[in-house]
Amino acid sequence: MPELLRDSTIFDDLDKQIVHGLVVDARIPFAKLGAILGVSEQTVARRYRSMRERGIIHVSGQVNVVPLGHARWILRIRSxxxxxxxxxxxxxRQPELSWVSLLSTGSEVMCVSRARTAQRRDALLLQLIPRAPQVTELIAHEVMHAFPxxxxxxRYSCLFTAEQLSELGSRRPIQDAAVGEVPVALTPEDEAMLAILARDGRAxxxxxxxxxxxxAPRVARRMVELVESDVLYFDLDFALERMGYAVRxxxxxxxxxxxxxxxxAAIAMFPEVTYVAATTGPTTLTAALVCRDTPHLYRFVTERLGGLPGIVDMEVTPALRTFKQAQALMDTDRISLLR
Structure with a gap:
């Protein structure tokens, strides 16, 4: 069994199958998912509510700022x-910032900025963050390309049969906007819908x-349009420590x-990796990963990364504490939803 599938007893196989179904399609009807898994709609709904109420998972709708004509930034803030x-x-607490973590140095915070206007980007990068009394240095890496x-x-697909996977379908990959493409414009109604989906992707x-x-039919059509234009995508946050993963x-x-x-492209295929992107700045590639423990992290560095010939230098920074994931605030080892 792959190392990452040796989960704690918090999830049984049905829970994992439900999670995978939500990863593929966050808004999949529970009746459809239950039919694929051979259980009732009520069983799927009850399992999902339990995971959500225990603060283990959170489904949210997220805005991809690239089709809107803006960049994503990975920030390293020394304090x-x-x-x-x-x-x-x-x-x-800043709505434009996600994946906020205190790194193992103890005096550095990492986060991702997805500001949706140039004015808000400049306010964050040039004013709000640099002027904070604790901040001693800010390094901003612009994301040039996120690897699919x-x-x-x-990665729970191995728990499904080929027929089940075919019925479930595949997750639509998030694409960056093509250079020169006209940015997508959002209406006030879009913004109202997106605000609710940020709190509950299954609203x-x-x-x-x-x-x-x-x-309701018009809402459904507009949601499909925003997904197909790559403006809207759905993400799952997890309480990793409760799932048996001690190292992020x-x-x-x-x-x-x-x-x-x-x-x-090679790093994106490793099961421990949750995100990898080419960036500007003093380093050219950044990846986020999840491991069981420090020995697992060591094996990842020596065996997986060690086999790649193009790497000339590397820094590994485990997170001491995660304050916020994509949308969900973290309260020690459980998700505390934004209100």
């Missing part, structure tokens, strides 16, 4: 040691219709330019 914890907590993965973490169409003033880390790589594409 005074005494102020790092307070800085991380404050940054987690063959399967989203936690009923009736709730979205009430917030937008549209009919970022790796910062310097890769020879000629090997950058091949190295990024």
């Amino acid at each position: 005074t040691p005494s102020g790092a914890l307070r800085l991380g907590e404050a940054l987690a 993965q063959d399967e989203e973490w936690p 009923p169409y009736a709730q979205l219709a009430a917030a937008t003033g549209w009919s 880390a970022a790796i910062w790589l310097r890769v020879r330019p000629a090997d950058l594409a091949a190295t990024g």
Whole structure:
């Protein structure tokens, strides 16, 4: 059995199958998922509610800012040691920032900025963060290219038969907008819908219709349009420690330019990796990964990364604490949903 599938007893195989179904299609009807898995709709709904109420998973709708004409940034913010914890907590409350973590240095916070206007980007990168009294240095890496993965973490597809996987379908990959493409424009109604989906990616169409003033069928059509234009995608946050994963880390790589594409594509296939991107800045490739423990992290570095010829330098920074994932705030080892 693959190392990452040796989960704690918090999930049984049916839970894992439900999770995989949500990873593929976050809004899949529970009746359809139950039929694929050979259980009732009520069983799927009950299992999902239990995982959500226990703070183990959270489904959210996220905005991809690239089709809107803006860049994603990975920020490394160095702080005074005494102020790092307070800085991380404050940054987690900023709606444009996600994946906010205190790194193992104890005086550095990492986060991802997805500001949706140039004005808000400049406010964050040039004013709000640099002027915070704890901040001593800010390094901003612009994401040039995010490498697609063959399967989203936690990679539970092996628990399905080929027929079940065919019925379930595949997750639509998130694509960056083509250069020169006209940015997508969002309406006030879109914004109202997106605000609700950020809190609950499975919000009923009736709730979205009430917030937008549209009919439920119109909401459904517009959601499909936003997904197909790559503006809207759905993400799952997990309480990793409760699932048996003690180490969450970022790796910062310097890769020879000629090997950058091949190295990024290879890293994206490793089961421990949740995200990998080519970036600007002092390092050229950044990846996020999840491991069982420190020995597992060591094996990943020596056996998986060690076999790639294009890497010339590497830094590994485990997270001491995660304040916020894609959308969900973390309360020690459980998800505390944003209100």
